[in-house]
Amino acid sequence: MNGLPEIVDSLEYKLKQLLRKMEVLEKRNRELESKLSESAMVNGSQHEEIMMLKKQNETLKMANSLLGSDDNKRETKLKINSLIREIDYCIAQLSD
Known part of the structure; x- marks a missing residue:
């Protein structure tokens, strides 16, 4: 029974450490959750900026190519044709 108080003290000490x-x-x-949240916000804003820059690039x-560059004429023609098809579709929808 002499060791019981020592065991209790030892358990108490270990519990305090825990x-x-x-x-x-x-x-x-x-702290890590805060950093993660901050990183997610930065990632989202960077993603939006990338999308905006890609659109500007296009x-x-x-x-x-409209100014006469030969590099992207094919792409421009395809885009114009696509826009014409969309306009024709809209006109057809309005006619109905």
Whole structure:
């Protein structure tokens, strides 16, 4: 029975250590969740910026080919044909 208080003290000490470690890990978890959220926001804004830049690039390519560049004439013709088909479809829908 002499060892029982020592065992209880040892368990109490280990329990306090575990609680401290748990608090540290919870704090670290919150920090990581915050960083993850921030990274997701940055990723989303970068994705939007990439999409906008791609659209601008396509617009510039089309404008360049309309100005007489031979590089993207085929793509421009296809885009114009596509736009004409869409206009024809809209006219047909309005006629009905």
